Amino acid sequence: MINLRLYLVTDDTLARGRPLPDLVARAVAGGVTCVQLRAKRASSRAMLAQARELLARLRPLAVPLIVNDRLDIALAADADGVHVGQDDLPCREVRRLTRPGFCVGVSVSTVDEARAAEAEGADYLGVSPVFDTPTKADTPAATGLEGLRRIRAATRLPLVAIGGINPDNAAAVRAAGADGLAVVSAILAADDPAAAARRLAR
Numbered sequence: 001m002i003n004l005r006l007y008l009v010t011d012d013t014l015a016r017g018r019p020l021p022d023l024v025a026r027a028v029a030g031g032v033t034c035v036q037l038r039a040k041r042a043s044s045r046a047m048l049a050q051a052r053e054l055l056a057r058l059r060p061l062a063v064p065l066i067v068n069d070r071l072d073i074a075l076a077a078d079a080d081g082v083h084v085g086q087d088d089l090p091c092r093e094v095r096r097l098t099r100p101g102f103c104v105g106v107s108v109s110t111v112d113e114a115r116a117a118e119a120e121g122a123d124y125l126g127v128s129p130v131f132d133t134p135t136k137a138d139t140p141a142a143t144g145l146e147g148l149r150r151i152r153a154a155t156r157l158p159l160v161a162i163g164g165i166n167p168d169n170a171a172a173v174r175a176a177g178a179d180g181l182a183v184v185s186a187i188l189a190a191d192d193p194a195a196a197a198r199r200l201a202r
Helices: 020-029 044-061 071-077 091-097 111-119 144-154 170-175 193-201
Strands: 006-009 034-037 065-068 081-084 103-108 124-127 159-162 180-183
Touching: 006 020, 006 159, 006 193, 020 034, 020 044, 020 193, 034 044, 044 065, 044 071, 065 071, 071 081, 071 091, 081 091, 091 103, 103 111, 111 124, 111 144, 124 144, 144 159, 144 170, 170 180
Parallel strands: 006 034, 006 180, 034 065, 065 081, 081 103, 103 124, 124 159, 159 180
Antiparallel strands: none
16 A cells, blocks of 8 residues: 655645756655645646656655546556546546556545545545645635544545645644645745655654
């Protein structure tokens, strides 16, 4: 099973002109255990090129790459998995189209969504958003720690918490039942991504 403890989600807009593969490599040096490529505005060809470039950096380090939403890109790049939302391709269809061992994560914000994703064969659940976040528009209302606890009680699948995670609340999020922390700006917007990752990995 993929190590989900510190899960970095990419966002080009936070790079401030710095090469994304370099930022990701520095974050991995600081303790990131899994990377998700999210590139909503990129063309298919550009996203595929990004995926292959990241895989060239991550595979030698045994750090998996998950692709957000785009199963076609994940398959073309031979990524380690895909993460789908509630409006994306259903988990059961992803399972039908992919090889054994291909990791499938599903975004959930309610107990019912968590149970449905587990029944369809998800490998892990992304509980989103735990706290309000500026990095993703049109998200459901924040679940808060209590919502995270309810989902934890409803499923045995690994939970990755995302949305407003930072070093100040990381311990509380883990205590509420998260197996992993998914972060975007807390690492990518930092002047020193490696140091930021180390603070979150503690």
